[in-house]
Amino acid sequence: MVMSLEARYEEFWRQSIKQLNEVVKATGLPIAPDEKGQYSLWYDVREMRLRFSISVERIKRFFEGLREGKVYATRCRRCGRYYFPPQADCPYCKASDMDWVEVSGEGELLTYTVINTKPLTYSHYPDYVVAIARMREGFNVLAWLRVDDPKRVRVGMRVRLQVVRREPEGYLTYEFVPVEQ
Amino acid sequence: MRKVGIIGVGQSVFGVRNDVTIQELAWEAVKEALEDAGLTQKDIEISIVGSAGTRTYELYPAVPVNEYSGFSEKGPLRVEAACATGSAALAVAYNMVASGFVDIALAIGVEKMNEVDTATSLAVGGRGGGNYLWEYHFYGTTFPPAYYALYATAHMAKFGTTEEQLALVRVKNQKYAARNPKAQFQFEVTVEDVLKSRPITWPLKLYDCSAITDGAAAAIVASEDAIRKLHIDTPVWIEAIGYASDTSNITRREDYVSLKATKIAAQMAYKKAGIEPKDVEVAEVHDCFTIAEIMAYEDLGFVEKGRGGGKFIEEGQSDIGGKVAVNLSGGLLGKGHPLGGLRAWR
Numbered sequence: 044m045v046m047s048l049e050a051r052y053e054e055f056w057r058q059s060i061k062q063l064n065e066v067v068k069a070t071g072l073p074i075a076p077d078e079k080g081q082y083s084l085w086y087d088v089r090e091m092r093l094r095f096s097i098s099v100e101r102i103k104r105f106f107e108g109l110r111e112g113k114v115y116a117t118r119c120r121r122c123g124r125y126y127f128p129p130q131a132d133c134p135y136c137k138a139s140d141m142d143w144v145e146v147s148g149e150g151e152l153l154t155y156t157v158i159n160t161k162p163l164t165y166s167h168y169p170d171y172v173v174a175i176a177r178m179r180e181g182f183n184v185l186a187w188l189r190v191d192d193p194k195r196v197r198v199g200m201r202v203r204l205q206v207v208r209r210e211p212e213g214y215l216t217y218e219f220v221p222v223e224q
Numbered sequence: 225m226r227k228v229g230i231i232g233v234g235q236s237v238f239g240v241r242n243d244v245t246i247q248e249l250a251w252e253a254v255k256e257a258l259e260d261a262g263l264t265q266k267d268i269e270i271s272i273v274g275s276a277g278t279r280t281y282e283l284y285p286a287v288p289v290n291e292y293s294g295f296s297e298k299g300p301l302r303v304e305a306a307c308a309t310g311s312a313a314l315a316v317a318y319n320m321v322a323s324g325f326v327d328i329a330l331a332i333g334v335e336k337m338n339e340v341d342t343a344t345s346l347a348v349g350g351r352g353g354g355n356y357l358w359e360y361h362f363y364g365t366t367f368p369p370a371y372y373a374l375y376a377t378a379h380m381a382k383f384g385t386t387e388e389q390l391a392l393v394r395v396k397n398q399k400y401a402a403r404n405p406k407a408q409f410q411f412e413v414t415v416e417d418v419l420k421s422r423p424i425t426w427p428l429k430l431y432d433c434s435a436i437t438d439g440a441a442a443a444i445v446a447s448e449d450a451i452r453k454l455h456i457d458t459p460v461w462i463e464a465i466g467y468a469s470d471t472s473n474i475t476r477r478e479d480y481v482s483l484k485a486t487k488i489a490a491q492m493a494y495k496k497a498g499i500e501p502k503d504v505e506v507a508e509v510h511d512c513f514t515i516a517e518i519m520a521y522e523d524l525g526f527v528e529k530g531r532g533g534g535k536f537i538e539e540g541q542s543d544i545g546g547k548v549a550v551n552l553s554g555g556l557l558g559k560g561h562p563l564g565g566l567r568a569w570r
Contacts, residue, residue: 082242087281097357128358128473154381154480156373157426158364162350163343165364173363173370175475183475187363193426198381216362 051167056090063088101131104143109215112206114148116182117141125182146184148204150176150219153183157193167211174219176202188219196221225322229451229459232261232444238560239408240338241438246280247292250334250440254293257330257442261456265294268444269326273300273334274313278348280336289334305469306353307368307512307561309333310441315465317445327450334440335562345436355473366425368512369433371474373425376515378480380427385533387427390514391418392537394431394558397511397551401558408437408560418514432514437560466492481530486510486523494525501525504548511555517542521550 063086067073073086099106105128108115117126119133120140127146132139155174158165165171174188174196184204190196201222209216234256236249244252250273258264271293273286282288286302305312310333317331337345350360353367360367379385395415401407413431421430451459466489471477478484494500501524509524511517521532526548527541536542542550553559 077242079242084242127475128355154374154378156370156377156428157423158366158370159423159425160366160369162346162364162366164347166343168364171364173365173374175374175480185359185363185365185475198378 052163055163060090102129105129106215108143108145109206109217114146114204114206114217115143116146116180118144125180127178127182127184146204147179149222150178150184150202150204152176152188152196152198152200152202152219154198155188155196172196174202176204176219178204184217184219186216186218188221190221226324227448227461228318228321228445229448229456229461230443231446231451231454231456231459232257232259232263232442234258234260234442235406236440237406238437238439238562241336242338244438246275246282246285246334246336247288249336249438250289250332250442251293253334253440253442254330254332257444261444262454263328263444265298267328268295268298268330269328270299270301270317270320271295271330271332272303272313272317272320273332274303274305274309274311275334276304276306276309276352277335278352279345280339285334285336289332293332295330307510309335312467314443314445315467317443318462318465321445321447324447328444328446330442330444332440332442333562336438337436337562338438342436353472359474365474369425369428372513372515373428374474375480375483375519376427376432376513379515379518379530379533382481383530383533385515385518387419387429388415389533389537390427390432390518391415393511393514393517394418396537396540396543397517397555397558400552401554404554404559407554407558408435408439409554409558428513428515431557434512434556434561437562439560439562464493464496466490466494466496468492481519482523483516483519486520490524502547506549506552508553508555509550511551511557512561514557517550517555517557521548526550 063073066075073088074083077084105115115129117129119136120142121136121138124133153175155172157170157172159170172188172190172193175183175185177183202219203222204217205220206215207218234253236252241249271290273289275285277283277285286300290296290300303313303316313331313333317329320326320329346366349367354371359365395413398413402410402412418431423429424433468485468488470485509517509520518532521527521536521542522529527536541547
């Protein structure tokens with residue numbers, strides 16, 4: 044069982060702050076050598092944490108779709124262009140006249156990679172496969188490809204898009220699974 | 225448009241520069257550029273500061289950098305274009321002079337990337353290229369390694385490019401970085417070293433990737449009139465600049481074996497300069513990853529699409545003595561890749 048993300052984060056910060064406090068207490072300044080012990084660094088006493096809030100008001104239908112087990116794209120009623128990720132405006136028609144259409148989910152793998160070196164907020168996952176597939180409708184989707192063995196992934200293989208719950212965070216998202224042939 | 229020439233250049237040592245702040249780092253390059261041109265601060269009319277930023281404690285670094293270098297009242301204008309930030313600063317400085325807005329402009333490219341830990345740096349990167357919510361947030365697409373890995377996989381599948389051929393790019397660039405006193409990595413590597421290095425995002429391994437680098441560069445550009453008045457007889461004339469980009473959503477790219485932006489920008493530059501790819505003898509290209517240099521050979525027209533990774537690299541066609549000598553500075557792979565570091569005159 045992996046340590047929960049929040050706990051890992053808290054531990055990471057707690058250790059850093061503890062070390063910083065010890066240095067200040069001992070020396071009167073938050074100054075310590077860098078990792079190599081080569082140069083003096085002032086360690087920022089004022090912490091800044093960033094967590095953004097992103098407006099999804101105009102594309103909330105997409106997220107409602109995930110709850111229904113469906114993946115939606117938008118399609119401009121005037122020019123017929125598909126938009127995935129979905130967007131509310133068609134810049135070419137200067138219109139905001141979109142149909143919400145369910146994605147067929149059938150696609151062909153265009154390319155992929157295996158993420159071995161992960162960012163901190165992804166470090167609790169095993170190595171994951173990021174893939175781009177061309178959907179039957181003609182647009183591309185990027186998502187994880189759910190496979191047991193990344194060595195069996197091939198460019199050109201058929202994949203299907205499905206709605207899944209991303210654990211341990213527990214939010215709904217979409218992933219590819221290989222189509223057995 | 226007026227003719228514009230580069231009359232002074234400067235560059236800091238690249239690497240993990242925990243010995244300096246961003247202001248001090250920029251000043252190393254600016255001082256060298258001023259001395260190279262034989263000018264003082266009063267000769268500079270405007271400074272353009274290229275910095276992608278966010279990884280340094282000064283989130284708005286242009287003004288502090290400008291003040292430290294002694295130009296408080298001149299500009300600055302901050303420019304950001306992700307990994308092309310330094311080149312973008314040069315393009316703006318060029319246009320400031322070409323348009324007649326000023327006669328002498330300074331372009332500074334500076335990046336301090338090691339003031340946050342690597343995990344945070346990856347988190348910033350994920351918000352700094354591509355489309356954040358639909359790519360990094362949902363799928364942890366490290367930027368830029370995952371993106372170039374997606375290109376590498378497609379290039380290998382379509383054209384048979386091999387991991388060994390990718391490794392040859394690093395081997396070549398390290399050969400020159402080893403002789404560059406300002407490079408971050410002054411040593412040579414073998415194909416074996418590259419293949420054995422730890423996986424970052426398959427098929428790219430550690431040595432297929434450029435590093436997280438602190439560095440600065442500066443260039444002073446001037447109009448033809450100003451150059452004559454200054455009695456400078458050896459300016460480097462800027463014949464042409466081409467500039468283009470592509471979609472932020474990687475899913476909306478036309479294919480994953482070429483960079484459309486490179487092709488468009490190259491065509492613009494070739495057309496303006498009145499030359500063809502075969503006329504180019506020396507080139508500095510964006511080798512943030514080994515696959516990027518392979519695609520650059522093709523997208524710049526040095527070799528046809530799909531052939532950059534084959535005999536072209538194996539026979540040394542991109543090395544001295546070949547068709548075109550590429551990245552003799554050591555490139556971003558060997559020299560380091562500070563996002564804002566000016567590249568055009570590396």
